[in-house]
Amino acid sequence: xxxVLPNQxxxxxxxxxxxxxxxxxxxxxxxxxxxxxxxTLALLNLIQVYTPAFLADCxxxxxxxxxxxxxxxxxxxxxxxxxxxxxxWVLARLGGAPLRGPNYIVAxxxxxxxxVTLALVxxxxxxxxxxxxxxxxxxxxxxxxxxxxAIAVPGVLAWTGRRNPTTYAxxxxxxxxxxxxxxxxxxxxxxxxxxxxxxxLQAVVATWYAQNVFSxxxxxxxxxxxxxxxxxxxxxxxxxxxxxxxxxxxxxxxGCWMGGRLLVGAPVPAWVxxxxxxxxxxxxxxxxxxxFNVRDVFRPGANTTLKFxxxxxxxxxLSAVIDTAFSARALAVTxxxxxxxxxxxxxAMGAVALILTGALYHMTPRLAGGNWPSVALIRxxxxxxxxxxxxxxxxxxxxxxxxxxxxxxxxxxxTQIAARTKVWLQLATAAQALLVVAxxxxxxxxxxxxxxxxxxxxxxxxxxxSEATVS
Amino acid sequence: xxxxxxxxxxxxxxAGAPDTHAQYRLLPLVLLFVFSGLIFYAGAYxxxxxxxxxxxxxxxxxxxxxxxxxxxxxxxxxxxxxxYALACVxxxxxxxxxxxxxxxxxxGTEWVLGSxxxxxxxxxxxxxxxxxxxxxxxxxxxxxxxxxxxxxGYNWSDERIAAVLTYIRQEWGNEAGAITAQQVxxxxxxxxDRKEWTEPELLALP
Numbered sequence: 001x002x003x004v005l006p007n008q009x010x011x012x013x014x015x016x017x018x019x020x021x022x023x024x025x026x027x028x029x030x031x032x033x034x035x036x037x038x039x040t041l042a043l044l045n046l047i048q049v050y051t052p053a054f055l056a057d058c059x060x061x062x063x064x065x066x067x068x069x070x071x072x073x074x075x076x077x078x079x080x081x082x083x084x085x086x087x088x089w090v091l092a093r094l095g096g097a098p099l100r101g102p103n104y105i106v107a108x109x110x111x112x113x114x115x116v117t118l119a120l121v122x123x124x125x126x127x128x129x130x131x132x133x134x135x136x137x138x139x140x141x142x143x144x145x146x147x148x149x150a151i152a153v154p155g156v157l158a159w160t161g162r163r164n165p166t167t168y169a170x171x172x173x174x175x176x177x178x179x180x181x182x183x184x185x186x187x188x189x190x191x192x193x194x195x196x197x198x199x200x201l202q203a204v205v206a207t208w209y210a211q212n213v214f215s216x217x218x219x220x221x222x223x224x225x226x227x228x229x230x231x232x233x234x235x236x237x238x239x240x241x242x243x244x245x246x247x248x249x250x251x252x253x254x255g256c257w258m259g260g261r262l263l264v265g266a267p268v269p270a271w272v273x274x275x276x277x278x279x280x281x282x283x284x285x286x287x288x289x290x291x292f293n294v295r296d297v298f299r300p301g302a303n304t305t306l307k308f309x310x311x312x313x314x315x316x317x318l319s320a321v322i323d324t325a326f327s328a329r330a331l332a333v334t335x336x337x338x339x340x341x342x343x344x345x346x347x348a349m350g351a352v353a354l355i356l357t358g359a360l361y362h363m364t365p366r367l368a369g370g371n372w373p374s375v376a377l378i379r380x381x382x383x384x385x386x387x388x389x390x391x392x393x394x395x396x397x398x399x400x401x402x403x404x405x406x407x408x409x410x411x412x413x414x415t416q417i418a419a420r421t422k423v424w425l426q427l428a429t430a431a432q433a434l435l436v437v438a439x440x441x442x443x444x445x446x447x448x449x450x451x452x453x454x455x456x457x458x459x460x461x462x463x464x465x466s467e468a469t470v471s
Numbered sequence: 472x473x474x475x476x477x478x479x480x481x482x483x484x485x486a487g488a489p490d491t492h493a494q495y496r497l498l499p500l501v502l503l504f505v506f507s508g509l510i511f512y513a514g515a516y517x518x519x520x521x522x523x524x525x526x527x528x529x530x531x532x533x534x535x536x537x538x539x540x541x542x543x544x545x546x547x548x549x550x551x552x553x554x555y556a557l558a559c560v561x562x563x564x565x566x567x568x569x570x571x572x573x574x575x576x577x578x579g580t581e582w583v584l585g586s587x588x589x590x591x592x593x594x595x596x597x598x599x600x601x602x603x604x605x606x607x608x609x610x611x612x613x614x615x616x617x618x619x620x621x622x623x624g625y626n627w628s629d630e631r632i633a634a635v636l637t638y639i640r641q642e643w644g645n646e647a648g649a650i651t652a653q654q655v656x657x658x659x660x661x662x663x664d665r666k667e668w669t670e671p672e673l674l675a676l677p
Contacts, residue, residue: 031585093474164475166482231481233473240498241484246506277520278513285506290496329531360616410565 023105025086025153025450027151028360028367031114034077039436041070046432049339049426050418060124068135069120069126075133076144077116081109081350082356084148088155089172090365091229094171096163099154107151115143131192131206133213141189145182152178169244169293173224177217178253184212184256190427200268207259214348215255215283222316222355226309228295229362233303247289254282261327264336282322286317287320302420304378308358311386315351322347334408339421339428340400343393347401350389357385357442364446372445381441388434397430399424443470547632547649551638554631558617559639567643575604575612578643587650589673591641591658593630596620599667616667618659629655 034204045066048054051313055061072288099105122128122137129135136144155178159171188209191197197205231238260268261275290313297310323344326335335341365371372378399421406417473479519613522528556565562574569576577583583590583603595618600609618632627635629652636655640647 001634051498096474156596164477164478166479168481231477232472232474237480237484241481242487243498243502245485246502267529269524269526270533271517271524274517274520274522278517280508281513281516285502286507288505289502365501415669 007349010090015142021369023099023102023109024085024089025364025367025431027081027088027109028104028364029446030109031078031085032094032439032446034073034081034113034116035439036443038070038078038241038437039432039439041066041073042250043429043432043436045070046425047254048421061127063129065123065126068123071133072116072119072123072135074349076119076136077113079218080112081354082360083177083218083352084112084151086225086356086359086363087153087177087221088158089153089367090170090174090224091158091178094164094168094228095161096157097158097161098158098162101154104153105152108147111147112144112151114313115147117142118143129193130290131188131202131209134192134206136189138193138422139192141185145185148182148185149252151202152182160397168227169238169241169248170224170228172245172248173220173227176248177220177224179251180220184216185211200266203263203266204260204268204272207262208256209259210262211259212256215251215320215354218250218349218352219255221318222312222352223290225355225359226313229305229309229359230294230297233306233362234296234301236296238293239295240289243289244293247286247293250289251283251286254279255286258283258323258327261323261332262336262341264329267445277329280327284320285323287317291317303360304382305358307447308381311354311389312351312358314353315354315389316346318395319344319347321353323383327426334404335400336404337403338400338404339396339425340404342401343396346389346396347393350393354385354389359447364449366448370449370453370456373448373452374445377441377445381438381445384438384441388431388438391431392428395424395427399428472588473650477551487563491607531641545603545634547634547637548641550631551634551636552642554627555638558625559635562614567639572607572609573611575602575607575609578645580604583639584645584647587648587654588658589676591632591650591655592662592668592673592676593656594618594636595659596665597623597667598669598673602670602671618655621664622658622666628652630661 039410039437044055044061045063048056048063048066052063055066056063057223059065088099088105119136119140122140125136127137127139129137148252155174159175188205191205192202227238227244257279260272261280263276264273266273294313296307297313301307326340326344327331360370402424403417403421406412406420520531522531522533528534553560555563563569563577564574565575567577575582582602593614595616597616598612600612601608602612603609615625617625617627619626620627632655633652634648636650639645640650
């Protein structure tokens with residue numbers, strides 16, 4: 001746990017943090033609100049899996065729409081906002097100067113969140129696009145693209161105007177995330193919505209997009225945070241750092257090919273999924289290098305940020321191994337279209353969320369200019385999050401395996417499969433409920449910290465103005 | 472560690488110190504081998520399962536036909552079993568028993584073992600609405616058209632339909648005669664522009 005006393009400005013805070021504090025805190029705050037909302041929707045959604053009648057009377061909250069809503073809220077609301085805040089902060093810190101153009105973040109952030117809100121309402125009334133990870137209604141897509149562009153401007157300025165001509169791994173990953181999202185988002189938007197390609201090609205584009213969201217956007221942001229925070233906190237240089245560049249390019253080159261893994265057995269030419277599976281193996285090179293570079297994160301320590309980073313990094317590497325192994329056709333035969341794939345998604349996205357959470361624990365006190373008010377809240381959040389996360393992924397994986405094996409056996413009826421997996425799905429629901437508790441604790445703690453600092457700030461200003469009027 | 476130090480320290484690390492003590496670093500070699508291994512495996516996998524990157528090949532174990540096509544007699548039961556596993560199995564189940572109240576069975580039923588013309592018509596043009604099979608009424612039965620007919624989504628050739636019908640008439644203890652492609656073609660051409668059949672219409676057929 002952090003040993004700095006409450007209300008004491010943490011060490012290493014400087015102008016670079018203070019100037020970008022407001023806009024980045026705005027992104028983080030909205031991200032946390034989406035996290036709580038998305039987690040709650042995910043909980044309701046999970047109950048519907050084994051209680052089909054639950055909320056089935058309300059068209060807005062039927063299974064399909066709720067699924068798209070929780071996915072959108074967590075992906076674009078939580079990970080989008082928090083990820084952008086972390087990427088911008090890393091670029092500002094390593095750029096060595098206060099962020100230029102912070103108003104772009106405020107304007108872009110408002111529009112981004114307005115866009116996500118509109119997307120959720122649109123999905124609720126039935127306008128979802130129907131592509132996983134890209135459920136945004138058509139009228140929201142251009143909106144989000146321009147909002148992202150606005151938020152990214154200060155990041156690009158911090159990169160081009162950096163004080164130090166040499167660059168660091170965290171900067172590569174953060175800049176890549178900022179530049180690549182608009183590219184694949186606009187391509188998907190045109191090819192799926194505005195000039196849709198025909199037939200099964202849509203499925204190919206949609207899986208390509210979904211893979212890119214992870215491999216070219218969220219994972220690079222998370223890795224940037226780890227590369228930056230690890231030496232910053234431990235004070236040690238990254239071991240074998242000279243290989244980091246290969247890890248970076250192998251992810252960028254091969255990562256975006258992996259989407260077709262999900263199309264095994266689909267009516268697409270065989271080479272699409274074969275190519276994806278082959279690339280999933282090559283991307284392991286990236287994971288090996290990242291492991292060699294950031295292995296210090298797994299040393300036992302007392303720092304909250306490092307604990308979250310260690311768990312996130314562990315989940316990231318484990319998810320790569322599992323995704324590669326289960327993309328093999330022999331295993332995919334059992335796990336495809338089951339809860340197991342849900343577990344895989346939770347593991348990958350959870351890795352990003354854990355790392356972002358760790359980064360927020362480090363960033364927020366520096367941005368707000370004060371420390372976390374309660375050690376007990378941090379502990380409670382950590383425990384609830386970890387237990388919930390492990391339980392959720394584990395129980396969904398078991399449920400998926402049972403489901404997949406039973407589905408391949410023609411003598412087992414559907415109702416029997418549902419009965420066999422029910423207890424595991426209930427366990428997953430309990431885990432998701434625990435995660436919601438964790439999210440609420442974290443959000444409440446954040447608002448307590450930021451609210452306290454704002455009150456203090458206003459009080460000081462109030463005294464100053466009243467003195468000025470008296471004199 | 473300040474940000475300035477962080478960048479310069481890692482820059483120095485990346486440049487690499489001159490190897491004055493002749494200390495051989497194992498890691499670069501290991502990583503080279505690991506990368507080569509992964510590329511080798513990926514290449515071998517691609518070579519084996521890419522179907523020569525043909526746009527027509529959907530089964531990763533199949534290779535595109537080249538040169539003179541090999542002529543071989545096709546066992547209709549083998550072809551039929553494959554066709555069955557491609558589509559029919561979804562509703563009628565691998566054991567041909569269907570799903571109670573939803574999808575009618577194929578084992579020992581009057582429709583499969585009885586009139587050949589009716590059976591062919593169902594598969595070629597599809598079927599809609601209630602149908603009675605072995606005394607049970609399947610009120611929401613809906614079977615898509617499999618033949619090369621307008622609106623047919625599967626576009627199976629007459630040979631394939633003949634093969635799958637022969638298969639279901641001779642599998643699971645069913646014992647009925649084979650169906651030929653000529654019979655299928657006859658039914659298909661006798662009823663051009665047909666939509667899905669209904670039970671009364673089928674019963675009107677011989």
